Amino acid sequence: MPVAPSLSRPRTWQLWRNPARFLALVLGVDLVTLVWVADEITRPAGDRRDWLVALLLLAVAVVFEEGATHVARLKWRLSSQLKRDMTSVWSVAAAVALPPVPGVTLVVIIYVHLWWRQQRPGGQPAHRAVYVGATVVLACLTAGYAVRAVDGAWTGLPWALASSIAVLIAIVIGTTLNRALVTAALMSLGNHGRSLLGTLDDNLTELSTLCLGGLVAIAAIHEPWLCALAVLPMAMLQRGSFVRELETAAVTDPKTGLINAVGWEHIAQRELGRARRENYGLSVLIADIDHFKLVNDRHGHLVGDQVLRGLARALGGALREYDSVGRFGGEEFVAVLPETDVPAAIEIAERIRARVNTLSVGSVSSVADERLLSVSIGVATVSAGDLADTELTAMLISADRALYRAKEAGRNRVCLADPDAPAPVVPA
Incomplete structure (x- = not known):
């Protein structure tokens, strides 16, 4: 099978057309992520249950993403600079409920599938998809490390409160790191001001996605089959946010930002x-x-x-x-x-x-x-x-x-x- 010209000639990759500071950040984050993942692979990779839970989460994620492919492709073409997706659900669950290797494997496969089926047809360059995936993997590893570092500190708390605290730690640490790295990349490309923060609807959608991720994480720890119940709320949340974007675009003048x-x-x-x-x-x-x-x-x-x-x-x-x-x-x-x-x-x-x-x-x-x-x-x-x-x-x-x-x-x-x-x- 012939290799695509853009892949056979690395010097022609779109990556090299970006500013030097962007290249340094992207390649640095990709390298750090790769080294950390390689180090984790040399350690114990989790037991049979961990891999079965990862497989179940992967199946649920693929079912959701396939069902949402048409909407997601439109969203990638039409939405603003900050592209929101629903993958935070799975990255939070991976950080809290799985050891590093099964968790990273889950996140990487989901992001490869996401890029191939949705982002690539929507025009997302491969190097940006790799960078965003690397930031998510890095955030997942960091959040998981923090969760394991305090594991056992709240074991005696009632009503499974320890799991809830672990979820909050993962959400705060993972989201902060991921947002900081994505923002740094956008700034290195010359983006500044309110566009870096996203709209109120963008941020509410992201917060809702993180909350769903927390619920899926707790389900994966205690009742893994319940993770499948997240598919319908995720679909409605994604469609609702996209409809809101379309409604805004329909009454907004693109040149001035005023209503049309x-x-x-x-x-x-x-x-x-x-x-x-x-x-x-x-x-x-x-x-x-x-x-x-x-x-x-x-x-x-x-x-x-x-x-x-x-x-x-x-x-x-x-x-x-x-x-x-x-x-x-x-x-x-x-x-x-x-x-x-x-x-x-x-x-x-x-x-x-x-x-x-x-x-x-x-x-x-x-x-x-x-x-x-x-x-x-x-x-x-x-x-x-x-x-x-x-x-x-x-x-x-x-x-x-x-x-x-x-x-x-x-x-x-x-x-x-x-x-x-x-x-x-x-x-x-």
Whole structure:
């Protein structure tokens, strides 16, 4: 059987295209893990029961991963920088319930299967899969060593509390080491800030997975066959977290991180209904970047995307906590402002305009480019008494007309929708 070209020529491996600090970390961790595993192999490898429990856990893990393959492949293609999976269930169980050699064997086989069936089709490079697997094995060995070091200290505690303490030790030590090594690798590739922490949903999913791992570990110690009961909760947890990611992606603008037009309209309709029920005024504003084509022509589309993100941040900083802003398309942004009359809406719009005037994004700044970065804003406000006969589409049309008046008047200004103008005709 011919060898794949990428494997037959090590010099062409994608691994070598990474920064030197990343290479040093990856190769160092891989080497330490390999040496530790080789040392453990020379020691007693556990009794027959240990290997049978490892085999049972492996069978349950393979059944779960095969059933989740389609969802997992999609998740690998679509999810964020931090890729969460369910393997913590098995690594915690291996650290607590098994000696080092059966435990490491279990983890390695699961990770090889995971990469071959899910990560490889999802585009995960082999060297990253090896590194992540090495961090899990290293965390498993470290946690197992800590558990065995204190073994017997709580033997006399009631209600099998000793097993629970062992699980907590394994979770804390293993997770801390694994997270630290993965974070170090991401930082060596230039990732910084909140992306290293993951979202709240990411971390809650990981914590839930660790809790399931603790339960599986205790079951493996006392009633191994009960480990099979973890499959359904794991499947539901994985699907639930993925659905949440898809829901977020469906209403999020990828360039700015704001909600998209569909998501914003849903929120605005809800705010309009609430304003009617609670009898207060409501405003809608549309902001459009002035001369955005000139920004793209002078500085390129990548800088144009940076300007869009900069404006998104400026909008977020100028609005109130309960206002909702989204990207309407192109260089247009839209916001709904609950509990506002005309003076309040104009004040918010002017605050946005002033903030954009001081904005500097990369090589583009308002001062250096003669206010190249500015926005024109159209505002439509409806008082509480008129909301019953007002639809969101009509407010948007009025705000859009005001926006065009701002453009015609010289740009970089705020215009209010003409209250004396005839009500716009909403297309059927």
